[in-house]
Amino acid sequence: MDLLNGLVALLNFVVIPAVAYGSQLALGALGVTLIYGILRFSNFAHGDTMAFGTTVTILVTWALQAAGLSLGPLPVALLALPAGILACVLLVLGTDRLVYRFYREVRAKPVILVIVSIGVMFITNGIVRFIIGPDDQSFADGARFVVSARDFRDWSGLEEGLAIRTSQVLTMVTAAIVVAALFWFLNRTRTGKSMRAYSDNEDLALLSGINPEKVVAVTWIIVAALATVAGVLYGLDKGFKPFTYFQLLLPIFASAIVGGLGSPLGAIAGGFVIAFSEVGVTYAWKKVLGYMMPEALEPQSLVQLLSTDYKFAVSFVILLVVLLFRPTGIFRGKSV
Amino acid sequence: MSGLALNNLARGAALYALVAVLILGTGFLQSWNSALLILNMGLVSAVMALGVNLQWGFAGLFNVGVMGFVALGGLATVLVSMPPVPEAWAAGGLRVVGGLALGAAVIVLAAVVLRRATSFKVPLVLAVLIGGFILYRWVFDAGTSAVEAVDPASTGYLGGLGLPVLVAWPVGGLLAAGAAWIIGKAALGLRSDYLAIATLGIAEIVVAVMKNEDWMARGVKNVIGLPRPVPYEIDLQRDAGFAERAAGWGLDPVTASTLWVKVLYAGLFAAVLAVLLVLAQLALASPWGRMMRAIRDNETAAEAMGKDVTGRHLQIFILGSAVCGIAGAMMTTLDGQLTPGTYQPLRFTFLIWVMVIVGGSGNNFGAVLGGFVIWFFWVQVEPMGRWFLEFVTSGMSDGAVKRHLLESAAHMRLLTMGIILLLVLRFAPRGLIPER
Numbered sequence: 001m002d003l004l005n006g007l008v009a010l011l012n013f014v015v016i017p018a019v020a021y022g023s024q025l026a027l028g029a030l031g032v033t034l035i036y037g038i039l040r041f042s043n044f045a046h047g048d049t050m051a052f053g054t055t056v057t058i059l060v061t062w063a064l065q066a067a068g069l070s071l072g073p074l075p076v077a078l079l080a081l082p083a084g085i086l087a088c089v090l091l092v093l094g095t096d097r098l099v100y101r102f103y104r105e106v107r108a109k110p111v112i113l114v115i116v117s118i119g120v121m122f123i124t125n126g127i128v129r130f131i132i133g134p135d136d137q138s139f140a141d142g143a144r145f146v147v148s149a150r151d152f153r154d155w156s157g158l159e160e161g162l163a164i165r166t167s168q169v170l171t172m173v174t175a176a177i178v179v180a181a182l183f184w185f186l187n188r189t190r191t192g193k194s195m196r197a198y199s200d201n202e203d204l205a206l207l208s209g210i211n212p213e214k215v216v217a218v219t220w221i222i223v224a225a226l227a228t229v230a231g232v233l234y235g236l237d238k239g240f241k242p243f244t245y246f247q248l249l250l251p252i253f254a255s256a257i258v259g260g261l262g263s264p265l266g267a268i269a270g271g272f273v274i275a276f277s278e279v280g281v282t283y284a285w286k287k288v289l290g291y292m293m294p295e296a297l298e299p300q301s302l303v304q305l306l307s308t309d310y311k312f313a314v315s316f317v318i319l320l321v322v323l324l325f326r327p328t329g330i331f332r333g334k335s336v
Numbered sequence: 337m338s339g340l341a342l343n344n345l346a347r348g349a350a351l352y353a354l355v356a357v358l359i360l361g362t363g364f365l366q367s368w369n370s371a372l373l374i375l376n377m378g379l380v381s382a383v384m385a386l387g388v389n390l391q392w393g394f395a396g397l398f399n400v401g402v403m404g405f406v407a408l409g410g411l412a413t414v415l416v417s418m419p420p421v422p423e424a425w426a427a428g429g430l431r432v433v434g435g436l437a438l439g440a441a442v443i444v445l446a447a448v449v450l451r452r453a454t455s456f457k458v459p460l461v462l463a464v465l466i467g468g469f470i471l472y473r474w475v476f477d478a479g480t481s482a483v484e485a486v487d488p489a490s491t492g493y494l495g496g497l498g499l500p501v502l503v504a505w506p507v508g509g510l511l512a513a514g515a516a517w518i519i520g521k522a523a524l525g526l527r528s529d530y531l532a533i534a535t536l537g538i539a540e541i542v543v544a545v546m547k548n549e550d551w552m553a554r555g556v557k558n559v560i561g562l563p564r565p566v567p568y569e570i571d572l573q574r575d576a577g578f579a580e581r582a583a584g585w586g587l588d589p590v591t592a593s594t595l596w597v598k599v600l601y602a603g604l605f606a607a608v609l610a611v612l613l614v615l616a617q618l619a620l621a622s623p624w625g626r627m628m629r630a631i632r633d634n635e636t637a638a639e640a641m642g643k644d645v646t647g648r649h650l651q652i653f654i655l656g657s658a659v660c661g662i663a664g665a666m667m668t669t670l671d672g673q674l675t676p677g678t679y680q681p682l683r684f685t686f687l688i689w690v691m692v693i694v695g696g697s698g699n700n701f702g703a704v705l706g707g708f709v710i711w712f713f714w715v716q717v718e719p720m721g722r723w724f725l726e727f728v729t730s731g732m733s734d735g736a737v738k739r740h741l742l743e744s745a746a747h748m749r750l751l752t753m754g755i756i757l758l759l760v761l762r763f764a765p766r767g768l769i770p771e772r
Binding site for chain 2: 041042044099102110111112114115116118119120121122123125126127129130133134246247249250253254257305307309310312313315316319320323324327
């Protein structure tokens with residue numbers, strides 16, 4: 001019985017939150033890795049792109065909520081998501097036309113593009129704060145739990161409860177659908193194949209008649225969609241605040257690099273590696289260990305390796321270890 | 337000297353004159369206090385820009401962690417200049433220091449094992465790290481809670497060394513240099529973006545540590561009342577001789593004392609800036625500077641000529657970060673308090689980048705100029721933005737939209753800085769005073 005209780009506690013406090021967070025990171029890292037593969041620079045504006053898509057989604061959600069709309073157990077934000085994606089697509093295509101295209105034409109060094117993306121980050125950040133302000137916003141509605149702790153206890157007769165939030169299930173399901181669709185697109189469609197070809201060898205791809213501007217435009221559209229979905233899911237799960245989205249850059253980049261920059265599969269794996277490490281290291285294991293260990297060995301302290309304030313340090317340390325020992329990442333992405 | 341260089345010189349002189357006019361104009365139109373405030377922070381910004389220019393302009397290294405190095409400089413002022421807290425030292429000082437030493441020893445041991453072990457490398461290293469970590473936490477945690485329990489409302493930390501605050505400036509540089517060494521070791525020699533991401537990470541972590549480790553510098557409870565290198569206003573006002581001299585200038589003692597203190601700070605900062613500027617200019621003109629630029633312009637060719645590219649990069653990365661650390665210590669000294677909550681990446685990292693790029697990367701005088709110009713606009717954009725928004729909304733009826741727009745004036749800064757950065761990069765990528 002104690003072992004079961006321990007497993008439930010582990011599931012409740014570590015596995016489920018980490019899988020949800022990992023899905024959000026994976027979606028973010030996919031966007032970063034696609035930009036890196038096709039446009040060949042690290043896009044520092046990605047966190048703020050996520051924030052922008054989420055901001056528009058939130059505004060539309062509020063409008064729909066004010067109109068009295070409800071999706072029952074699901075959040076209304078799902079209905080508003082397409083509007084957010086559309087606005088985000090317009091934003092990134094506009095920035096590409098106004099800002100990035102020039103540097104592609106003059107074949108600027110990647111580091112120049114990184115600085116340019118920082119300028120874009122400033123502006124996007126400013127726009128987001130201008131529209132919605134710098135404070136926390138909440139836009140989740142519908143049922144809060146799919147399974148509540150009390151129901152689970154009543155059903156199973158265990159001491160430990162298992163709570164699964166709607167936002168967590170939604171995150172996992174949406175992420176699975178989006179990733180499946182993305183891989184189908186990259187591997188099965190003509191445009192997707194031309195994107196991969198362009199990413200692998202730009203010159204050969206150009207020789208075989210692939211239109212680079214089309215590849216770039218399609219990439220931006222996909223990235224905007226991924227960023228908005230990731231941002232909205234994160235916002236539903238943990239609340240929206242512009243500065244938090246900027247801070248997400250670090251774990252997102254760590255995910256993409258750990259997996260191997262430019263490798264979509266790596267981005268997903270990296271997202272889960274970072275999420276599980278972050279949750280695992282900052283979780284206080286006292287409860288789980290209390291169930292699992294024989295009584296004599298039960299821990300007295302919280303057994304929390306690191307306070308949650310240092311969760312960024314976890315991504316950072318993993319990043320450093322990867323850079324030191326395997327700079328191309330788990331899946332051998334691009335490097336040097 | 338070619339005509340182009342002369343042209344550049346004239347242009348530089350004209351631009352510096354313009355900055356002088358802007359600051360003097362603030363003095364005449366607003367107040368001399370605000371003018372001196374802009375001048376002082378402009379000087380500090382110029383030192384930061386000089387540090388970033390060393391890294392970016394000389395070597396093409398992309399450091400997005402300026403905030404972290406600046407914050408380390410700020411931390412140094414507390415650690416050096418605040419008086420020690422004997423009760424806290426008695427309560428757990430040795431335990432804290434011992435814990436830290438133990439932590440360092442564990443890392444060294446792990447590195448030795450990694451290098452020496454011939455078999456079971458990974459399990460051995462993991463065993464050392466995990467065992468060491470548990471031991472470290474056991475020693476360290478008890479120490480910190482004991483220290484933090486000592487009169488938490490006013491101290492609750494170990495205090496500093498009680499040395500003169502000016503000592504903190506070079507120490508701030510050393511702290512920043514140490515952090516830069518760790519990052520540089522890991523991320524240099526790889527893709528240029530990796531350094532960017534690693535520095536972004538260290539900056540967030542440095543600030544997180546400063547916010548949460550209360551035993552060190554009180555965390556978000558802030559350390560106020562740092563010792564000053566210049567006299568206090570109140571002492572000046574009591575000094576009869578000073579009041580007499582102030583009257584000679586036609587000023588009342590209170591105004592005169594605030595102005596005089598700011599002038600003294602400006603003198604100190606200007607001296608530091610001048611020394612660093614001369615050193616940077618000498619370095620740029622030396623064979624070492626030529627080698628750096630050669631590496632920047634063509635790494636492959638420089639490597640083929642036998643230059644140790646990664647080693648030189650590490651060197652200049654550490655130097656540039658140290659300069660940022662010195663600037664950070666200067667800034668905290670000027671503020672008279674350490675407030676970890678105020679370190680924002682947009683203000684302390686990206687703003688410095690805008691300064692360097694607008695001023696002219698690769699040109700020390702350009703970077704310094706950029707520091708002054710951008711700081712001036714950073715201070716003045718908010719009132720200008722508010723004025724602009726008031727102008728735009730003047731025709732609107734009072735309502736939610738108008739109120740929202742007026743409240744958003746603060747965010748105009750981000751927008752303006754982003755637009756300035758993009759415009760300069762696109763249309764004048766060499767900046768106000770180009771390298772050559």
